[in-house]
Amino acid sequence: MFYFNVFIVILFFWRPDSMNKKEQIKSATFIPDNKDLQILRLLQADAKLSVRDIALKIHLSPTPTHERIKRLEQQGIIKEYIAVLDKKAIDRGLVVLCMVALSVHNKKTAGKFIEAVKLLPEVVEFYNISGDFDFMLKIVSSSMDSFHEFFVDRLSEIDGIGQTKSIFVMNTIKESHQIL
Numbered sequence: 001m002f003y004f005n006v007f008i009v010i011l012f013f014w015r016p017d018s019m020n021k022k023e024q025i026k027s028a029t030f031i032p033d034n035k036d037l038q039i040l041r042l043l044q045a046d047a048k049l050s051v052r053d054i055a056l057k058i059h060l061s062p063t064p065t066h067e068r069i070k071r072l073e074q075q076g077i078i079k080e081y082i083a084v085l086d087k088k089a090i091d092r093g094l095v096v097l098c099m100v101a102l103s104v105h106n107k108k109t110a111g112k113f114i115e116a117v118k119l120l121p122e123v124v125e126f127y128n129i130s131g132d133f134d135f136m137l138k139i140v141s142s143s144m145d146s147f148h149e150f151f152v153d154r155l156s157e158i159d160g161i162g163q164t165k166s167i168f169v170m171n172t173i174k175e176s177h178q179i180l
Helices: 002-013 021-027 034-045 051-058 062-074 107-118 144-155
Strands: 094-102 123-128 135-141 161-168
Touching: 034 051, 034 062, 051 062, 094 107, 094 144, 107 123, 107 135, 135 144, 144 161
Parallel strands: none
Antiparallel strands: 094 135, 094 161, 123 135
């Protein structure tokens, strides 16, 4: 909706010479080659692999492999290294997809809503979507009671919410963070 207009403005007024050197390097067009893609696939499957192990698997020496990994990090292609946890094992087995439509559609309302939701640790994924709703939140909770408390006492207290719809996940069929 309104984000499209902001994106257009950024495209027309963005000037590379107004960025510092680090921003210019990061924004430069970078297309990963086959070796880079191999590295990314290996790290997605096991982020604890050593540079040496990766180098052996892609048939390069450790130094150029390390340089490639650093470049992928600097370019923002590798955003972070994380541990994927078993939600049930840490008492966060209830997964809720909550759709939110704002009551007013303007930058100020949306900005405040976005900033407030980003501070909620129960929200593990947060999307701006199209259709009848404006946002989709993936929320993890320990139980229906704890979700209800979160929803009533925290989420619904955020200004600007017009309508919500919650969908409760009964069973996770596939969950992956591997995109390559």
